[in-house]
Amino acid sequence: MLSNESGVGLRSTPSSTLQLTRGRIRSRFSNAMNRQNQVSQEEEEDGIDLMKKATESADDLYMIRDTYFPSEPNHKIHKLQTQSQIVLNLLDSVPPEERKLATQRATYEYLKGKILDVFPEYSKKAEDHLSKAVKLNPSLADAWLCLGNCIWKKGDFPATRNCFTVALSKGPNKRILSQLSMLERRMAQGADNQEEIVAESIKHAKEAIALDVKDGNSWYNLGNACLTCFFVTGAWDHSKLQQSLKAYQNAEKDESMKLNPDLYFNCATVNTYLENYERALSGFEAAASIDPCLNAAEEVQKMxxxxxxxxxxxxxxxKAKRLASLTSSLQEVQLNPSYKRATIDNLLDGLNKAITVVGKVIFFIKHENVTPLYYLVCDSNQTCFALTVYGISNDAIKEGDQVTLLDPCFRNNDFSWNEKHYEFRSVRVDFPEQVHVNGKPIHPRHSVRSSIYAQHKP
Structure with missing residues (x-):
């Protein structure tokens, strides 16, 4: 599952960059806190200035929500409770005469609902205030967007979509388009036409980027949409993964996105699936350094x-005798004449078309993640390599089986992590059609389908 929700990929994140990232978080969080703590001195100002300052303080409250990641989640909730009450007090200090007009009252109700909706849980009070805001001023697009986000939390997706659609009718807006794109990915889960819905998600994500090509959040959203599309369309088209990585890379160019741990986590997830292991490790480490409550550090340890x-x-x-015994029959395996027999030493990096490697499964390597399956295999030259298997159930290939790998996708893995060097060769299998077991194709019942979705994180 994605967190909130080589070619192209996540750029390496050295320790100096991580220190700068943490520094930015502290600086922006500190600025937001300083503005919040000045509220009591501002309450004596006139109504117009108070409403403006309440608007700024509400934005700062959301900045705290999005950039403050303490080691204890309860600390964040407590901080939001404390600061939201300060902002509510500021908002309520706006003189009644400055809230008489329908537009003024709408802004007041919108801000009150927005402040109350800063928490992860659904708030009936927040929905009531936001509903009043859009009734008083139906042209207030931000209130429609906030109302949609609030309703989303109680699981009413059609009503949420309606709010976003009404908000968009007020004019093009990149934030609304991104939220609509995210909602569509959520609505695709379990739907009969999920590919069609995810295609709409990508369309709206691209529309958001067209409005501001430098907006990192829009690029991040497109990355999530492309990654979801990869899985719902069968998890075979790696070009969609590359599109996702490119979008994440563009998102990272926006300085504000360096505060988003989910960007690093999701990009690391893609790199893991593409077996760009060093980049994946760097991405998970970056995510963990920003938000200790993510399971990013655990992902590093698993790898x-x-x-x-x-x-x-x-x-x-x-023992050599055992290897010789295991591989003695491999040379006798009859192959399709359109394929050329090879050993692991003959393979080139990437896809080796019209090539076949025959091997013996020595070990099934148990590990903590569900996908992929890892096996230690020995070819006819008694050379061992890792076999990574996607899209096939774990009972299709067993220790002692003979495997015939068609059009093998080869990779020479050579990287270091925390002063430890790792080097191994691997062949990747994405489809049942790419491997025969004991001379026979894999039965369709062994085919499995992975799924992953970007989740809504308020």
């Missing part, structure tokens, strides 16, 4: 545990 286990198996003392 390291897997690589350590794989390294131990590759360096293990498998």
């Amino acid at each position: 390291i545990n897997l690589f350590d286990k794989l390294g131990s198996l590759l360096k293990g003392q498998i």
Whole structure:
């Protein structure tokens, strides 16, 4: 699952960059807090200035929500409770005579609802105030957007979509388009026409970018949409993963997005799936440095545990006689004449068309993630390599099986992490059609489909 919700990919994030990122978070959070703490001195100002300052303070409240990531989640809730009450007090200090006109009252109700909606849980009071705002001033697009976000939390997706659609009718808006795109991905889950809905999500994400090509959040949203599209269309078209990575890379060019741990986490997820392991590790580490409550540090440890286990198996003392016994029959395997037989040493990086590698499964490598499956395989030259398998159930290939790999996708993995060096060769299988087990194609019942969605995070 995506967090809130080589070619092209996440740029490496050295420690100096992470320190700068943490510094930006502290600076922006501190500025927001300083403005919040000046509220009591501002309450004596005139109504117009108070309404303006209440608007700015509400924005600062959301800045705290989006950039303050303490190690204890309850600390964030407490901080939001404290600061939201300060902003509510400021808003309520606006003189009654400055709230008489329908437009003034609409702004007041909108701000009150927005402040009350800053928390993750649905708030009936927030919905009531936001509903009053759009009734008083139906042209207030921001109030429609906020009302949609509020209703989303109680799971009423059609009503949420209606709010976003009405908001868009007031004029093009990149934030509304991005939220609509995100909502559509959520609505696609379990739908019969999910590919069609996700295509609409991508369309609206691109429309948001067209309004502001430098907006990092719009690019981030497009990255999530392309990644979701990859999975709902069968998880085979890697070009969609590359599109996702490119979008994330563009998002990172926006300085404000360096405060978003989900950007690093989701990009690392894509790199993991593409087996760009070093980039994935860097991305998860960056996410963990910003938000300790994400499970990014755990993802790093899972990967390291897997690589350590794989390294131990590759360096293990498998007796030559056993290898010879395991591989003795491989040369006798009859192949399709349109394929050329090869061993792991003959493969080039990437897809090797019209090539076949025959091997023996020595170990099934257990690890903590569901996908992919990892096996240690030995070819006819008694050379061991890792086999990574996607889209196939774990009972299709077992230890001791003979595997025939068609059009193998080869990768020479060579990277270091925390002063430890990892080096191993691997072949990737994405479809049942790419592998035969004991001379037979894999039965369709062993085919499985992965799924991943960007989640709404208020």
